[in-house]
Amino acid sequence: MEDLQPAASGTPVCLEGPRLVLRGVDPAEAELLAGGVCPLPCAPDYPHVDTGDAARLLRHSLEVDNWIPGFGMYLIVRRDDGLVIGDIGFHTPPDERGAAEVAYGLAVSGRGQGYATEALAVLTEWAHGHGCATVLAEVDPGNTASLAVLEHCGYRQVRSTGPTLRLRHQSS
DSSP: OOEEOOOTTOOOOEEEOSSEEEEEOOHHHHHHHHTTOOSSOBOTTOSOTTHHHHHHHHHHHHHTTOOOTTSSEEEEEETTTOOEEEEEEESSSOOTTSEEEEEEEEOGGGTTSSHHHHHHHHHHHHHHTTTOSEEEEEEOTTOHHHHHHHHHTTOEEEOOSSSSEEEEEEOO
16 A cells, blocks of 8 residues: 655645545545535545535534644545545544544445445554554444444444444554
């Protein structure tokens, strides 16, 4: 996996997997995504229902000066056709314990092909290499596909107090 750090000009972080590129979202792109517009060529069924919320979360992080390059939102770009098929990213940078929460979503047309697993594995590895000791995720117990993605990537369930399951991936 290639890990390209942001340039001084503010170029977003890009991470690479075998079939995907995770392309960091810049503030102008977050604004477009929050409005339901994809800034790059995308699958016909992207942005998905949660994309706007993720983009607004990134915008909020920027507004309160709680953003660290790489610990934001990424577009999941399929290498074979260059289309955006989903997004993945962190709610916030790591906290004082070195923990950050990840979330992801794919267009329906990108599901069931291992793309979410690949994207999560790439982002988790990057996070552990950049000061994040623990990557957390929450999932609805009925979302068996997402739960399988998390478990396949080595996330393990931890105690949860609400209606969602909480999972954790520790750096080795």
